[in-house]
Structures are given as C-alpha cells and as structure tokens.
Amino acid sequence: MHNGILQAINGVSFAALLFLLASGFTLSFGLMRVVNMAHGAYYLFGGYIGLTITRYTGSFALGVLGGGLSVIPLGYLIDRFLIRRTGESHLAQVLLTVGIAFVLGDVALKIWGGDNLKVPTPIELRGAIELPGGIVYPIYRFVLILFGIVVGLSLWLLYRKTQIGAVVRAGVDDREMVSATGINIDRLFVLVSALASFLAGIAGVVGGAFLTLYPGAEWEILIYALVVVIFGGLGSLEGAMIGALMVGLLDAYGRWLLPEFSYFVLFGPMAILLLFRPRGIFGREG
Amino acid sequence: MRIYSVILALLALAAALIAPLVAGPFWTTLITQIYIYGLLALSVDLLLGHAGLYSLCQASFFAVAAYTTAILQVRYGYPTIVAAPAGLIAGTLLAVIYGSAVRTRGVYFILITIALGYIIWGAVYRWASFTGGDNGITNVPPPSVAGVSIASQTAYYYFVLGVVILCAFGYRILIRSPFGLSLRGIKGSESRMQSLGYRTTMHLYAAFVISGLIASLAGVLYVYYNRFINPVAASFQISVEVSLMAIVGGSGTIVGPFIGAGVFLGLRNWVSSFFELHTAVMGAVFIATVLWAPSGIVGFIERWRPGVGKPKDPP
Amino acid sequence: MTTAVAIDSLAKMFGGLRAVDGVSLEVARGERRALIGPNGAGKTTLFHCITGTMQPSSGSVRLFGNDITYLPEHQRTKLGVGRTFQITNVFTDLSLAENIALAIVGTDQRKWICSRPLSAFPAVREQALTGLEAVGLIERADDPVKLLSYGERRQLELALALNTHPKVLFLDEPCAGLSPSERQRIFKMIRALPREITLVMIEHDMDVALGLADRVTVMNRGRVMVEGTPDEVQSNPEVRDVYFGHV
Numbered sequence: 001m002h003n004g005i006l007q008a009i010n011g012v013s014f015a016a017l018l019f020l021l022a023s024g025f026t027l028s029f030g031l032m033r034v035v036n037m038a039h040g041a042y043y044l045f046g047g048y049i050g051l052t053i054t055r056y057t058g059s060f061a062l063g064v065l066g067g068g069l070s071v072i073p074l075g076y077l078i079d080r081f082l083i084r085r086t087g088e089s090h091l092a093q094v095l096l097t098v099g100i101a102f103v104l105g106d107v108a109l110k111i112w113g114g115d116n117l118k119v120p121t122p123i124e125l126r127g128a129i130e131l132p133g134g135i136v137y138p139i140y141r142f143v144l145i146l147f148g149i150v151v152g153l154s155l156w157l158l159y160r161k162t163q164i165g166a167v168v169r170a171g172v173d174d175r176e177m178v179s180a181t182g183i184n185i186d187r188l189f190v191l192v193s194a195l196a197s198f199l200a201g202i203a204g205v206v207g208g209a210f211l212t213l214y215p216g217a218e219w220e221i222l223i224y225a226l227v228v229v230i231f232g233g234l235g236s237l238e239g240a241m242i243g244a245l246m247v248g249l250l251d252a253y254g255r256w257l258l259p260e261f262s263y264f265v266l267f268g269p270m271a272i273l274l275l276f277r278p279r280g281i282f283g284r285e286g
Numbered sequence: 287m288r289i290y291s292v293i294l295a296l297l298a299l300a301a302a303l304i305a306p307l308v309a310g311p312f313w314t315t316l317i318t319q320i321y322i323y324g325l326l327a328l329s330v331d332l333l334l335g336h337a338g339l340y341s342l343c344q345a346s347f348f349a350v351a352a353y354t355t356a357i358l359q360v361r362y363g364y365p366t367i368v369a370a371p372a373g374l375i376a377g378t379l380l381a382v383i384y385g386s387a388v389r390t391r392g393v394y395f396i397l398i399t400i401a402l403g404y405i406i407w408g409a410v411y412r413w414a415s416f417t418g419g420d421n422g423i424t425n426v427p428p429p430s431v432a433g434v435s436i437a438s439q440t441a442y443y444y445f446v447l448g449v450v451i452l453c454a455f456g457y458r459i460l461i462r463s464p465f466g467l468s469l470r471g472i473k474g475s476e477s478r479m480q481s482l483g484y485r486t487t488m489h490l491y492a493a494f495v496i497s498g499l500i501a502s503l504a505g506v507l508y509v510y511y512n513r514f515i516n517p518v519a520a521s522f523q524i525s526v527e528v529s530l531m532a533i534v535g536g537s538g539t540i541v542g543p544f545i546g547a548g549v550f551l552g553l554r555n556w557v558s559s560f561f562e563l564h565t566a567v568m569g570a571v572f573i574a575t576v577l578w579a580p581s582g583i584v585g586f587i588e589r590w591r592p593g594v595g596k597p598k599d600p601p
Numbered sequence: 602m603t604t605a606v607a608i609d610s611l612a613k614m615f616g617g618l619r620a621v622d623g624v625s626l627e628v629a630r631g632e633r634r635a636l637i638g639p640n641g642a643g644k645t646t647l648f649h650c651i652t653g654t655m656q657p658s659s660g661s662v663r664l665f666g667n668d669i670t671y672l673p674e675h676q677r678t679k680l681g682v683g684r685t686f687q688i689t690n691v692f693t694d695l696s697l698a699e700n701i702a703l704a705i706v707g708t709d710q711r712k713w714i715c716s717r718p719l720s721a722f723p724a725v726r727e728q729a730l731t732g733l734e735a736v737g738l739i740e741r742a743d744d745p746v747k748l749l750s751y752g753e754r755r756q757l758e759l760a761l762a763l764n765t766h767p768k769v770l771f772l773d774e775p776c777a778g779l780s781p782s783e784r785q786r787i788f789k790m791i792r793a794l795p796r797e798i799t800l801v802m803i804e805h806d807m808d809v810a811l812g813l814a815d816r817v818t819v820m821n822r823g824r825v826m827v828e829g830t831p832d833e834v835q836s837n838p839e840v841r842d843v844y845f846g847h848v
Binding site: 029035082085086091092094098099100101102103106107109110219223226229230234259260261263271274275278279283 | 334340342386387389390392393394396397398400401402404405407408409412413414415522526529530533562563565566568569570571572573575576577580
Binding site for chain 2: 691693761
C-alpha cells in the first residue's frame with residue numbers, strides 16, 4: 001500500500017518533468033509542423049549549462065533560469081538556418097534533427113565528460129518530508145510536481161485565455177488562414193519555438209537534479225516525450241498533460257512491478273491505443 | 287544507357303569477387319560489413335523509396351533475428367540449419383506484429399516505429415536473464431552450411447556476397463512487379479490508389495513484412511559475421527543510420543543503399559581513427575545530406591547520366 | 602436492374618454544416634446526368650459519399666440495387682464505380698503508361714504479383730497504350746507525368762478512371778481550368794463513351810453540361826432544387842435566379 005502511493009508520486013513527479021519537455025515538442029509540431037528530434041539534446045545541453053551556472057553561482061534558481069535561457073538562441077539558430085530548409089518533409093526533419101542531436105551530444109560529451117553529473121539542489125529542497133501513513137518522500141520531487149502544475153497552469157491559461165494563445169491555437173488549426181489575416185506568423189513561430197526551447201532547457205536542469213545528466217540521457221528522455229505525444233496527440237497541450245500523466249504513472253508502476261518488462265508496460269498500452277485511435281487521445285483527424 | 291549499366295554492374299561484380307584476394311583482411315571484413323548494412327538499408331528503402339513510409343524500427347527485426355540465431359546456437363547448441371531459419375522467422379514474425387503500424391501515416395508512422403523500435407531495444411537490454419543484457423551473447427560459432435563450416439573471413443565474405451546478390455535479384459523483380467508499382471502509386475497518391483480499387487493498407491502491410499524479412503536476413507548474416515550480438519544492434523541509432531545510408535546512396539534504387547552503406551561505414555572508419563568525436567561527424571553527414579544531397583549519390587550521377595541507376599523498365 | 606445509381610435521403614454534415622442535406626436521386630442505366638449548381642452546393646461532397654471517399658452521415662447509396670453506403674472506396678471501384686477528381690490526382694513521378702497500368706490491374710488480383718516484373722504482362726502494356734491513345738496521349742506514354750501540362754494531366758485523369766472498367770463514371774468538373782480547344786477535346790471524348798457506361802458529371806461549363814446530358818439535376822445549399830431535361834432546367838426561373846439573380 002505504501003509502495004503503491006510512493007510509486008504514484010514518483011510517476012506524477014516524472015510526469016511533471018515530461019510535461020515540460022513534451023509540451024514544447026507538441027506545440028512546435030502543432031504550429032510549425034516540425035518534428036524536432038533534437039529536443040532531447042536541448043534538454044541535455046540546457047541541463048549541463050544550468051549545472052555549470054549553479055556550480056559557479058551557487059544558485060539553483062539561476063541555474064534553472066540560465067539553463068532555459070541558454071537553449072533559446074541555440075534553438076533559434078537551428079530553426080532559422082537548418083530546420084527551415086527542410087520545408088514540410090518530416091523525413092528530412094527527422095534526419096536533420098537527429099544529426100543535430102548527434103553533434104550536440106558529442107560536443108556535450110567533450111565539454112562535460114561521460115560521468116553521471118547531478119545538478120546540485122539548494123539546501124531547502126534536499127531531504128525528505130514525512131507524509132501521513134509514515135511515507136518518507138524527497139522534498140525535491142514534491143516541489144517538482146508543484147512546479148509542473150504551475151507551469152502547466154500558466155501554459156494552459158496562456159493558451160486558452162489570452163489573445164496570443166488564441167492566435168497560436170488558430171495557427172495550430174490553420175496556419176495559412178492566420179497569416180492571411182495579416183498576423184506575422186513568422187514572429188509567432190519564433191515565439192513558440194523559443195518557449196519550447198526554454199522549457200526543454202529548464203527541464204534539463206530540473207531533471208538533472210534527480211535523474212542526473214549523462215551521454216545518452218537525451219535519447220532516453222526524448223523517447224518518453226515521444227510516447228507522451230503519441231498518447232496525447234500531436235499539437236494538443238491538454239494531450240501533453242494527460243499523456244505525461246499516463247506515461248509517468250505507467251513507467252513508475254512498470255519499473256516497480258515488472259522491472260524487466262517496464263518498456264512493455266509503457267509501450268503495450270500505447271500500441272493498443274494506436275490500434276484504436278492512431279492520432280492519440282486529443283489528436284486531430286486529417 | 288542499359289549497356290552502360292550492365293558494364294558497370296559487371297565491373298562492380300568483378301571488383302567484388304577479387305577484393306578479398308587483393309585487399310587484405312581489414313578490407314575484407316569492412317566490405318562484408320558494408321554488404322550486411324547495405325542489405326539492412328535496402329529493407330528501409332523498400333518502404334521509404336517505394337512506399338513512401340519512413341520506418342525507424344528496422345533494427346528491431348535485425349536484432350531479433352540475430353539474437354534468436356545466437357541464442358539457439360550458443361545456449362541450446364542448435365546447428366545453423368535450425369538457428370538461421372529460426373532467426374529469419376522470428377524477425378519476420380515481429381514484422382507481422384509490428385506491421386499494424388501501417389494503419390498510421392506520415393509523422394505518426396515515424397513516431398510509432400521509433401517507439402516500437404525502443405520496445406525491442408528495451409527488451410534485449412533489460413531482460414538480461416534471457417538476452418545477456420548489456421553483455422549480449424558471445425562466442426557465436428561460424429555458420430556451417432551443408433556440413434561445411436564457413437570459418438574464415440574470406441569464405442564468409444563470399445558467402446555474404448552470394449546471398450546479397452541473390453537478394454538483389456529478388457528485390458529487383460519485386461520492385462518491377464505490379465506489386466512494386468502499386469507501392470510507388472501509393473507513395474504518389476494514396477487517395478488515387480484507393481479510388482482505383484487498391485486496398486492500400488494491405489499493400490503497405492505486405493511491404494512492411496517483406497522489409498522485415500530482408501532486415502531479418504541481414505540480422506542473421508550479421509550475427510555470424512560478428513560472432514557476437516549486443517543491444518546496440520536494436521538501437522534507434524542503427525535504424526536512423528541505415529535510413530541515412532539509403533538516402534545518401536540514392537533512395538528508390540537497388541545499389542543506392544549499398545553505396546550509402548559503403549560511404550557511411552567507410553567514412554566512420556576513417557574518421558574514428560583520428561578524431562574522437564566521430565558521432566558528431568556522422569551527425570554532420572546527416573545534416574549535409576539533408577541540406578545538400580537529398581537525392582543521394584545515385585541521384586547525383588543521374589543528373590549527368592540519366593538511366594544509370596533506374597532499375598525499372600517501362601511496363 | 603435499370604437503375605444504375607439510387608441515392609436516398611443522403612446527408613453529410615461537417616460539425617454544424619449540412620454540406621449535403623437530404624439528397625435523393627436516381628440515375629438510369631446508360632443515362633448521362635449532369636449535376637450543376639453554384640459553388641458550395643454540395644456536389645463534390647455528394648460525389649465523395651457515392652464513391653466512398655467519405656461516409657455519409659445518413660441516407661443510402663445503391664449501385665445496381667446493391668447497398669454500397671458504407672463500403673470502403675476500393676470495393677466500390679471493384680463493383681464498377683469510376684471517378685475523376687476536381688483537383689487533378691495523378692501519379693506525377695510515374696510514367697503515363699505506368700499510371701494507366703495501375704488503373705488496369707487495380708481491380709483484379711494481378712496487382713498482388715511480386716514475383717514477376719510488369720514487363721512480363723504485355724497485355725497490360727497493350728491496354729495501357731490503347732487507353733492513352735483514346736485520350737490522345739499515346740506519344741507521351743513513357744514520359745513522367747510531371748512533364749505534362751495541366752490540360753494533358755486532365756486528360757490523363759479521365760483516362761485513369763476509364764481504365765478501371767467502370768460501369769458508372771463520376772466526373773468531377775472534367776473541363777475545369779482547360780482552354781476552349783481542350784474543352785472541345787474532352788467533350789468529344791465523353792460524348793464518345795459507350796452507353797454501357799452510365800455517366801454522372803459535375804460541370805460548371807453550361808455548354809458542356811447541357812450539351813452532354815440527358816437529364817440535369819440542379820443542387821443548391823446541399824439540396825436538390827430542380828431536376829429535368831436540359832431545356833426544362835435552362836428555362837426554369839428558380840435556376841436562373843440561383844445563377845444570375847440574388848441567392
């Protein structure tokens with residue numbers, strides 16, 4: 001019983017992390033029709049930079065912010081000078097961004113080495129708290145859940161309740177129509193892309209504090225983000241939320257109950273879902 | 287133009303036949319590897335260049351076939367005559383199951399094949415009690431065909447060459463057949479094909495399974511070549527790399543995937559001897575190919591000599 | 602069975618929009634029917650529901666008495682439904698002969714053969730060349746379609762549908778975007794079609810539509826407005842209103 005609740009919290013905190021990464025990925029696709037497989041590398045790079053900033057300044061908050069901000073120009077340059085050249089071809093996008101991820105991964109390896117590095121968390125977030133029922137749980141992961149909720153809520157409000165969110169939603173629905181109304185769709189793309197990069201970078205720092213950063217982490221986290229997006233449907237923010245929860249919980253329970261088959265526990269339901277709803281839960285038809 | 291291609295083919299065949307005798311063991315091994323990866327790249331290209339589907343789980347069939355053969359030979363002591371076909375069947379069976387992915391299209395198909403690929407990778411990696419986990423399976427004995435053990439590098443080179451040539455001929459007939467044409471029709475316009483009476487999803491499914499069969503064959507050839515198999519064989523990286531090989535060499539052709547394999551593996555071999563960041567260099571090759579050479583090497587040659595690479599006759 | 606196509610109370614809705622709003626009509630075997638009406642009347646959507654590109658929201662479609670309402674598109678083609686598209690939908694990377702070859706084997710088992718090259722079936726090539734000759738494109742037989750002009754592609758579009766052995770042919774604006782001489786050509790081709798093939802045609806060019814049709818169905822706002830002979834429809838004041846007056 002205790003273990004069950006423990007795993008639930010594990011799952012939800014992992015879901016919070018996944019949401020940070022998947023939300024940017026899914027909105028990038030929804031608006032710009034871009035599949036960016038370098039998103040995992042953004043996570044890793046942002047994480048490493050945040051790690052370095054935290055080490056030098058002693059401030060975790062600065063590290064998180066810095067990690068997120070540092071990915072924005074990287075993401076912008078990649079978008080503007082590389083991804084834009086691929087047009088609508090998803091094949092080209094996948095190959096290109098995988099190549100970019102390979103380059104970024106090797107560069108990161110050269111700079112930060114191959115050991116598992118942990119982003120140091122502030123004293124206040126270390127340690128554990130005791131929950132009713134005698135469960136002792138790390139504070140950090142609770143804070144992560146709260147952070148995820150705050151970010152999720154802010155994004156949702158931005159997306160559903162503001163003017164700019166409405167424009168983005170319209171763009172996800174019908175890109176040509178939006179640019180035909182005179183709205184500068186390019187600037188919108190840059191904005192959404194920057195947000196996606198920022199979130200990926202933050203996720204790297206925040207994730208690096210409990211999952212550690214190491215070569216290959218960018219691919220591990222990316223595959224989780226992809227399953228989130230497959231579950232939730234490409235282009236849907238709500239889908240990213242629900243998908244992240246599903247993936248987080250399935251992963252946590254899978255690892256606990258069937259460690260040798262944990263990937264099956266995750267991908268099995270995904271495969272079944274796809275047989276009945278190939279576009280995911282909130283994916284759009286056509 | 288046909289005479290030109292025939293002469294070229296004969297020259298290539300001659301070169302392939304004398305290579306081990308003049309080039310030495312290092313090259314013999316490398317070229318054998320090129321043939322095997324070229325075959326795997328061919329399996330990707332059947333779907334990519336002809337049906338228009340970008341499958342990123344080919345490594346799964348490759349690995350399942352390789353592991354099945356390895357486990358049967360090493361752990362249970364079965365002879366090649368049992369282990370090799372079993373590997374083929376296992377990999378193809380996986381394709382039969384994974385083929386349900388063809389119910390999706392476009393980016394969804396890509397994402398789903400990526401995820402499916404990870405399932406197998408995760409399975410071989412974590413199910414360590416059965417697959418040996420990270421350590422993989424070692425000491426795979428050389429294959430014995432009709433009582434003769436093909437133990438030397440050179441002998442195995444010729445064996446692989448023979449299999450690959452047979453495959454290439456079969457592939458050639460396949461892509462020039464009505465079924466092959468139907469795949470290219472689906473790639474051109476699936477809606478039109480449906481209105482012409484084609485149950486397109488079934489055609490794509492058949493192509494997917496055939497592609498899985500080819501990838502499985504590559505897997506069986508690989509495990510006897512390498513005498514060792516580990517989870518890397520099932521990795522996403524392998525699936526992506528072989529798709530790049532198909533594109534670099536020239537998608538939609540028969541030789542393209544093999545040329546691409548040669549370029550990619552040759553380049554990686556050369557670069558890794560003096561530069562440690564060879565993954566970054568490979569990444570740069572990806573980027574360069576997408577931006578500047580999307581029709582690959584055969585496509586490049588095509589511009590100067592139309593008809594060289596094209597395998598099809600007018601119907 | 603003298604009725605080729607029988608549509609009963611067909612409706613298709615997209616969210617709140619009733620694109621087709623309760624259409625019933627019957628086309629006799631061998632008849633030439635023109636389907637006209639202003640843009641947005643639901644004509645192409647009606648075609649989609651008949652040929653299987655879309656499924657109707659309600660109502661039924663019968664082909665020679667058989668209920669095909671929910672059959673997948675490829676099965677309807679096997680039963681004899683042929684169709685051209687309003688937006689040309691041909692295989693641009695293949696040659697013209699390959700295009701027709703696909704149409705020819707589409708409705709039989711030969712499309713599954715993977716052990717012999719297509720060149721081993723000379724009858725298919727013969728048929729493909731004949732099919733191209735019928736639309737005047739035989740000299741370009743082995744050219745890739747991407748080299749064709751718009752008008753030539755429209756001809757190929759027609760040839761594709763003709764080579765699926767159709768019993769009922771649905772032509773969606775066969776003359777759209779063509780020059781006057783090209784229109785003449787298509788007009789003659791359609792007129793020369795044998796009476797074994799029933800024809801239903803959407804067309805905005807009144808000369809073509811009224812010149813070819815035995816009967817005309819006028820649609821507006823998803824419904825059938827008027828049905829009759831070309832003369833009856835032409836002199837109908839409501840029809841004039843819809844086209845020339847206020848809607």
